[in-house]
Amino acid sequence: xxxxxxxxxxxxxxxxxxxxxxxxxxxxxxxxxxxxxxxxxxxxxxxxxxxxxxxxxxxxxxxxxxxxxxxxxxxxxxxxxxxxxxxxxxxxxxxxxxxxxxxxxxxxxxxxxxxxxxxxxxxxxxxxxxxxxxxxxxxxxxxxxxxxxxxxxxxxxxxxxxxxxxxxxxxxxxxxxxxxxxxxxxxxxxxxxxxxxxxxxxxxxxxxxxxxxxxxxxxxxxxxxxxxxxxxxxxxxxxxxxxxxxxxxxxxxxxxxxxxxxxxxxxxxxxxxxxxxxxxxxxxxxxxxxxxxxxxxxxxxxxxxxxxxxxxxxxxxxx
Numbered sequence: 001x002x003x004x005x006x007x008x009x010x011x012x013x014x015x016x017x018x019x020x021x022x023x024x025x026x027x028x029x030x031x032x033x034x035x036x037x038x039x040x041x042x043x044x045x046x047x048x049x050x051x052x053x054x055x056x057x058x059x060x061x062x063x064x065x066x067x068x069x070x071x072x073x074x075x076x077x078x079x080x081x082x083x084x085x086x087x088x089x090x091x092x093x094x095x096x097x098x099x100x101x102x103x104x105x106x107x108x109x110x111x112x113x114x115x116x117x118x119x120x121x122x123x124x125x126x127x128x129x130x131x132x133x134x135x136x137x138x139x140x141x142x143x144x145x146x147x148x149x150x151x152x153x154x155x156x157x158x159x160x161x162x163x164x165x166x167x168x169x170x171x172x173x174x175x176x177x178x179x180x181x182x183x184x185x186x187x188x189x190x191x192x193x194x195x196x197x198x199x200x201x202x203x204x205x206x207x208x209x210x211x212x213x214x215x216x217x218x219x220x221x222x223x224x225x226x227x228x229x230x231x232x233x234x235x236x237x238x239x240x241x242x243x244x245x246x247x248x249x250x251x252x253x254x255x256x257x258x259x260x261x262x263x264x265x266x267x268x269x270x271x272x273x274x275x276x277x278x279x280x281x282x283x284x285x286x287x288x289x290x291x292x293x294x295x296x297x298x299x300x301x302x303x304x305x306x307x308x309x310x311x312x313x314x315x316x317x318x319x
Contacts, residue, residue: 009123015082071124076116100118133182139186139290139310140182140238154174169276176272186298187222187257188305191223192256195218196216199213285316290310
């Protein structure tokens with residue numbers, strides 16, 4: 001699932017021809033995996049807490065720096081090749097790289113460094129979270145055959161054996177509800193942080209006043225928010241119907257898989273569309289079930305994913 005998500009996001013950013021360059025594809029995948037692994041280690045040690053430790057040339061930091069250099073080097077080569085006409089988008093319209101190369105900010109073209117940074121951010125952010133979302137979604141669907149059957153019926157009746165289009169995607173209402181419920185139950189990003197822009201005092205549930213000084217990092221536990229019975233009856237139950245009930249409100253203040261406000265995830269719409277396409281095509285083409293004997297333990301690191309992964313047995317559907 002991780003490789004598939006990387007294929008999709010690099011195809012959208014750089015043009016789908018990139019996925020056929022096995023050397024570049026392997027380098028990107030390896031660099032991201034290395035960086036994520038080392039970041040997870042840093043998050044739960046003094047390396048990730050004390051500023052003075054962060055700057056030391058420790059082994060984990062050196063690994064992250066090397067992975068970053070390799071990844072950025074690959075991205076820069078892709079951009080340079082496109083800029084000099086050595087490659088072109090194989091998409092029907094311009095890919096994201098074409099748009100970045102032609103974009104202007106305050107009347108000036110974006111610099112090469114800005115284009116590299118923007119492209120890299122979109123690839124990294126759009127890869128890990130989407131692959132994690134899809135992994136958990138297949139997991140919960142395999143555990144709920146009735147919900148999977150309802151999902152199959154919607155997809156079969158709307159897609160009719162064809163790839164999804166912009167029009168048919170908008171009709172996959174239950175499919176979107178399945179994905180949103182998966183996001184609620186197993187949020188790929190289980191927590192976020194924000195910095196207080198001014199002094200403030202908040203009142204805790206027990207009435208205690210908590211003073212937050214300007215500049216303080218505030219940790220928001222999205223996993224707990226998405227499992228509060230106050231807002232989500234039977235919170236530990238996978239129930240896509242809760243996102244179909246028009247009488248219930250799921251405002252941005254209680255459902256925050258992509259954060260909220262002016263600093264929410266800029267790739268929210270892209271991520272949901274990508275996930276709907278992936279899920280609809282997988283469900284349309286395959287039957288799947290969990291391989292017996294596995295233990296599933298959520299691991300909260302950079303993203304919340306199954307600690308030991310998930311093995312799924314898949315076979316073509318007989319339609």
